[in-house]
Amino acid sequence: MAEHLRLDSYLDFAAGRTPHLVAVCQTVHSIAAAGRQISRILARGPLAGNLGAIIGASIDGDGQKALDAMTHTILREALARAPVAVFASEESDEPEVLDPHAPLAVAVDPLDGSSNIDTLAPIGTIFSIMPAGMGVADDPAAPFLQPGRQQLAAGFVIYGPQTALVLTLGAGTRVFTLDPDSGAFIATRGEIEVPHTTREYAINGSNLRHWAPEIRTYIMELKKGRNGPRGEDFNTRWLASMVGDAFRILMRGGIYLYPADQRRGYRAGRLRLVYEANPIAMLMEQAGAAATDGRTAVLDLVADDIHQRCPLVFGSTDEVMRVADAYHAGAVNESPLFKTRSLFRKTASTIESLA
Numbered sequence: 001m002a003e004h005l006r007l008d009s010y011l012d013f014a015a016g017r018t019p020h021l022v023a024v025c026q027t028v029h030s031i032a033a034a035g036r037q038i039s040r041i042l043a044r045g046p047l048a049g050n051l052g053a054i055i056g057a058s059i060d061g062d063g064q065k066a067l068d069a070m071t072h073t074i075l076r077e078a079l080a081r082a083p084v085a086v087f088a089s090e091e092s093d094e095p096e097v098l099d100p101h102a103p104l105a106v107a108v109d110p111l112d113g114s115s116n117i118d119t120l121a122p123i124g125t126i127f128s129i130m131p132a133g134m135g136v137a138d139d140p141a142a143p144f145l146q147p148g149r150q151q152l153a154a155g156f157v158i159y160g161p162q163t164a165l166v167l168t169l170g171a172g173t174r175v176f177t178l179d180p181d182s183g184a185f186i187a188t189r190g191e192i193e194v195p196h197t198t199r200e201y202a203i204n205g206s207n208l209r210h211w212a213p214e215i216r217t218y219i220m221e222l223k224k225g226r227n228g229p230r231g232e233d234f235n236t237r238w239l240a241s242m243v244g245d246a247f248r249i250l251m252r253g254g255i256y257l258y259p260a261d262q263r264r265g266y267r268a269g270r271l272r273l274v275y276e277a278n279p280i281a282m283l284m285e286q287a288g289a290a291a292t293d294g295r296t297a298v299l300d301l302v303a304d305d306i307h308q309r310c311p312l313v314f315g316s317t318d319e320v321m322r323v324a325d326a327y328h329a330g331a332v333n334e335s336p337l338f339k340t341r342s343l344f345r346k347t348a349s350t351i352e353s354l355a
């Protein structure tokens with residue numbers, strides 16, 4: 001087999017002698033080491049303890065599982081040894097200052113897809129690396145409250161049949177597969193290019209009754225297949241694990257949607273802008289795909305709060321643009337000029353006409 005590129009060599013080459021890139025690459029090394037450690041724990045499953053046990057409530061009310069807390073601690077310890085000024089985690093109320101003089105700020109979702117812990121479906125660790133800027137000691141959240149376009153690097157480690165690290169340093173998106181024998185992450189393909197078109201979509205369809213009309217209409221058109229307005233059949237793939245869906249989309253295209261809906265706590269969607277949407281959006285854009293909240297490119301959004309949620313649609317560009325166009329048309333209809341009803345009220349008739 002031809003010699004494959006190892007993550008270490010890739011990072012050394014990317015870092016060169018540029019100080020901030022050296023810091024970014026050291027930090028990615030640390031995250032990869034944490035990923036390797038988590039992968040070993042997951043490979044033991046129930047032999048490593050009751051990883052899926054609910055041990056408390058997370059900041060936003062979701063049940064916190066033993067593995068959520070364990071992965072948070074592993075990431076925190078790994079990043080405390082990297083040039084990281086401030087560490088923010090989905091599993092912690094406040095960002096934590098590690099070394100106020102260090103150049104980077106790192107946000108993590110230590111465990112994405114928590115509902116799958118005991119199911120053998122893929123789960124993952126998502127990370128976003130930002131410049132720390134000045135004054136983190138006074139305002140540790142500040143580095144995260146800027147557009148995701150400022151990210152220096154982003155990625156996730158996915159724990160599935162294989163463990164893989166998906167990474168962008170801002171110049172393409174690459175996948176490195178963990179060799180469990182040597183412990184090395186190895187690139188097994190070149191830069192990823194997501195196809196612009198797709199016939200696969202991922203959404204939790206059980207929430208249909210809560211969606212805004214734009215999303216209902218879009219999904220119902222896909223469901224109608226070749227007899228509907230799209231004139232072709234579409235297939236659903238939903239893993240309830242965003243990293244799993246994102247990995248599939250990177251490999252062969254597709255669209256993922258977690259829109260805002262009417263349920264209490266979901267009016268701004270489910271996913272968190274800082275820990276989940278920003279890094280996934282950077283990976284997608286760097287792979288030629290797109291990510292939007294329906295109205296604005298995710299990477300142009302600015303969080304007011306580090307735990308802020310946002311509606312999230314990402315994947316093959318043509319489909320993402322269709323959804324954005326649907327929202328745009330909905331907004332025009334809603335404008336006082338057209339005197340129509342609110343986004344969440346004009347639903348029943350839309351569904352009936354499509355069903």
Ligand SMILES: O=P(O)(O)OC[C@H]1O[C@](O)(COP(=O)(O)O)[C@@H](O)[C@@H]1O
Pocket residue numbers: 062109111112113114115204240241242243270271
């Ligand atoms: O259970 P639902 O509402 O379908 O949500 C599933 C989505 O929520 C998430 O699990 C959110 O991430 P966490 O597991 O980190 O909370 C995504 O990975 C997944 O796509």
Ligand SMILES: [Mg+2]
Pocket residue numbers: 109111112113242276
């Ligand atoms: Mg998550």
Ligand SMILES: [Mg+2]
Pocket residue numbers: 068090109110111112113114
């Ligand atoms: Mg999580």
